[in-house]
Amino acid sequence: MKMLTAKKIILIGGGIGGTATALALYRAGFEPIVYERMAILSEVGAGVALWPNATHVLKELGVLDEVLRESDPITNY
Numbered sequence: 001m002k003m004l005t006a007k008k009i010i011l012i013g014g015g016i017g018g019t020a021t022a023l024a025l026y027r028a029g030f031e032p033i034v035y036e037r038m039a040i041l042s043e044v045g046a047g048v049a050l051w052p053n054a055t056h057v058l059k060e061l062g063v064l065d066e067v068l069r070e071s072d073p074i075t076n077y
């Protein structure tokens, strides 16, 4: 089997999926390069709902505290 030696990885699309993948790859020692076709990223829809599986990933990526500062929890007592 041929070993991977290249460090650069190109990602097409800078949405939440591409951005999170780029961050994970960077933290794993790779050099991700994100190509995004839109000049400006803006909000679409009512807001992103994050469930525990997503918040676990954000915590692993080291950005959960920042996301929580910018968001509001949904509660149902």
Ligand SMILES: Cc1cc2nc3c(=O)[nH]c(=O)nc-3n(C[C@H](O)[C@H](O)[C@H](O)COP(=O)(O)OP(=O)(O)OC[C@H]3O[C@@H](n4cnc5c(N)ncnc54)[C@H](O)[C@@H]3O)c2cc1C
Pocket (backbone or CB within 6 Å): 012, 013, 014, 015, 016, 017, 018, 035, 036, 037, 038, 044, 045, 046, 047, 048, 049, 050
């Ligand atoms: C109208 C609408 C409303 C929504 N509202 C909500 C909501 O209220 N709450 C919620 O939780 N989810 C909502 N969603 C779903 C949510 O937006 C998606 O689940 C989420 O954005 C998917 O993330 P992603 O990174 O996979 O894809 P995307 O966010 O779609 O990101 C893909 C990116 O790739 C870029 N791209 C595509 N092709 C190319 C190319 N050839 N070259 C360069 N760049 C490229 C696009 O410009 C885009 O920025 C909504 C979706 C839509 C369409």
